[in-house]
Amino acid sequence: MKKLSLVVPVYYEEEVILQFLKETKIVLDSLPITYEYVFVDDGSKDKTVEIIKEQAQLDDRIKLVVFSYNHGKASAVSAAIAHATGDYLLYMDPDLQDPPIEIPRFLEEIEKGYDLVWGIRKEKKDSFINRLFSKIFWGTLNKFTGLNIPKGIAVMRMFNRDFADEFLKYNETNRFIEGIFIDISKHWTTIEIGQRERFAGTSKFNFKRKMQLAFDAIFDFSELPLKITVKFGMSLVVLGLLGIFILVVLKLFFIDFQAGWPSIIASIIIVFGLQLFFMGIISLYIGRIYKEVKRRPLYSIKDKTNL
Numbered sequence: 001m002k003k004l005s006l007v008v009p010v011y012y013e014e015e016v017i018l019q020f021l022k023e024t025k026i027v028l029d030s031l032p033i034t035y036e037y038v039f040v041d042d043g044s045k046d047k048t049v050e051i052i053k054e055q056a057q058l059d060d061r062i063k064l065v066v067f068s069y070n071h072g073k074a075s076a077v078s079a080a081i082a083h084a085t086g087d088y089l090l091y092m093d094p095d096l097q098d099p100p101i102e103i104p105r106f107l108e109e110i111e112k113g114y115d116l117v118w119g120i121r122k123e124k125k126d127s128f129i130n131r132l133f134s135k136i137f138w139g140t141l142n143k144f145t146g147l148n149i150p151k152g153i154a155v156m157r158m159f160n161r162d163f164a165d166e167f168l169k170y171n172e173t174n175r176f177i178e179g180i181f182i183d184i185s186k187h188w189t190t191i192e193i194g195q196r197e198r199f200a201g202t203s204k205f206n207f208k209r210k211m212q213l214a215f216d217a218i219f220d221f222s223e224l225p226l227k228i229t230v231k232f233g234m235s236l237v238v239l240g241l242l243g244i245f246i247l248v249v250l251k252l253f254f255i256d257f258q259a260g261w262p263s264i265i266a267s268i269i270i271v272f273g274l275q276l277f278f279m280g281i282i283s284l285y286i287g288r289i290y291k292e293v294k295r296r297p298l299y300s301i302k303d304k305t306n307l
């Protein structure tokens with residue numbers, strides 16, 4: 001029998017854990033597989049850890065890794081994958097927005113031999129603003145990076161052991177999970193799945209964190225901002241030279257004008273502004289390189305249960 005690992009990041013999810021276990025168990029018990037849960041607590045200070053530990057005492061298929069502090073969802077997912085031992089891994093959030101009832105369909109697809117099965121949201125139960133943001137985010141991202149991440153992807157996705165092992169070879173510190181997934185294998189498929197409201201609790205991704213994610217994604221997977229910088233800078237130089245040439249010709253043959261202070265000051269400001277802006281972009285990359293070259297561990301673990 002094949003073994004399925006559910007890899008689940010949790011952060012302040014005390015209200016949903018039990019319901020999550022209940023709903024997934026019903027589905028998993030009905031399937032011809034063995035299974036385990038690998039929870040990674042990303043530094044919650046509520047009862048999340050306590051609740052999972054209680055359950056882990058009753059059932060040793062429930063495993064838990066506890067981070068010493070919040071390292072972000074991408075690190076939590078990575079740690080969960082690193083501790084999972086299944087032939088297939090299913091990545092899902094515990095808030096039940098992606099319904100566990102869809103698990104058998106993922107299994108069916110993965111058994112056809114795909115490396116990865118993405119869940120695609122049939123309809124998105126989300127506010128207008130959030131939907132708009134998602135659209136802009138994934139749209140620009142695909143344009144910028146050429147990654148071609150499928151439209152409307154949900155969190156829920158299943159992948160096989162080889163895929164997980166490949167994933168673990170990626171050791172960048174700034175990690176954009178979806179980008180890495182697309183980079184690992186092109187042998188994937190999608191299935192449409194239903195959506196529900198978050199079972200309880202609130203979303204941890206406010207606008208600021210979402211912007212951060214967009215930033216991570218673009219700067220990790222694209223060199224376009226750098227290329228734009230170079231092209232823009234070059235065009236500016238050409239334009240400037242052309243301007244000077246025109247002024248000189250005008251002065252020599254046509255108009256005897258006095259160059260004014262305002263234009264000089266203005267051009268100095270513009271040029272300095274542009275320089276600062278582009279230096280800023282470059283330093284963003286340098287900052288990231290700096291972070292990468294340090295090769296710091298992705299996370300620090302405080303505690304493990306059933307592992």
Ligand code: UDP
Binds near residue numbers: 042093202
């Ligand atoms: N999460 C995490 N670390 C964080 C923030 C969130 O591990 O710093 C987890 C959280 O517990 C949840 C998942 O990431 O399982 C997705 O978060 P959430 O449901 O709040 O986001 P949304 O579904 O609204 O995008």
Ligand code: MG
Binds near residue numbers: 095
């Ligand atoms: Mg959610």
